[in-house]
Each structure stands twice: as C-alpha cells, then as structure tokens.
Amino acid sequence: xxxxxxWSVKLSDIQAVLLECKxxxxxxxxxxQRWGSIPYGCPNCSNARMPENSLEHKTLEAFRVGLLDAIxxxxxxxFEIRFEFDxxxxxxx
Ligand SMILES: [Zn+2]
Numbered sequence: 001x002x003x004x005x006x007w008s009v010k011l012s013d014i015q016a017v018l019l020e021c022k023x024x025x026x027x028x029x030x031x032x033q034r035w036g037s038i039p040y041g042c043p044n045c046s047n048a049r050m051p052e053n054s055l056e057h058k059t060l061e062a063f064r065v066g067l068l069d070a071i072x073x074x075x076x077x078x079f080e081i082r083f084e085f086d087x088x089x090x091x092x093x
Contacts, residue, residue: 002088004088005086006084007087008085010080010082012074014032015031016031021044021045021047024042024045026042032068033068038060
C-alpha cells in the first residue's frame with residue numbers, strides 16, 4: 001500500500017533558507033528576515049564559487065529580495081502563499 005502525503009508551509013512557517021554546497025554538503029542556514037546577502041561561495045571549501053555579478057548570483061539575490069518582500073507584505077495580501085511538498089511514503093502491503 002502506498003500512502004500519499006503532501007504537506008505545505010506558509011511563508012511565516014519558514015525558519016531558515018538552507019544553502020547546501022553540492023561539493024562538500026556543508027549547509028548554511030539563513031533566517032529569512034535576517035538574510036542579508038547571498039554568499040559568493042561555500043565557506044567550507046573553495047570548489048563552489050559564484051563570481052560577483054554572475055547570472056547565478058544575481059538570480060539568487062533576486063530570489064532573496066523577492067522572498068523578503070513577500071514575507072514583509074504577506075499580512076496585507078488577500079491570499080496565503082504556501083509551498084507544497086511531496087511527503088509520499090511506502091508502507092507495508
Ligand atoms: Zn563546499
């Protein structure tokens with residue numbers, strides 16, 4: 001039997017945005033309200049670097065600013081922004 005589970009979170013439920021290095025898997029967590037900037041690279045290894053003004057860095061910076069603006073203005077929106085996640089699990093037959 002397969003049980004399908006989906007769960008969702010509101011913007012206000014987000015405790016941290018996690019940036020995990022694809023090379024060394026170290027993770028940096030940033031509470032959204034205090035997320036001041038996007039790092040240019042992994043603080044643990046020198047393999048994961050994003051050059052200043054690269055498209056990747058600008059894209060992440062736009063995401064950060066958009067997320068902060070959405071959180072800031074969420075109270076006056078006429079709808080709730082939620083993120084849905086797949087939580088499917090396999091159980092016995
Ligand atoms: Zn790393």
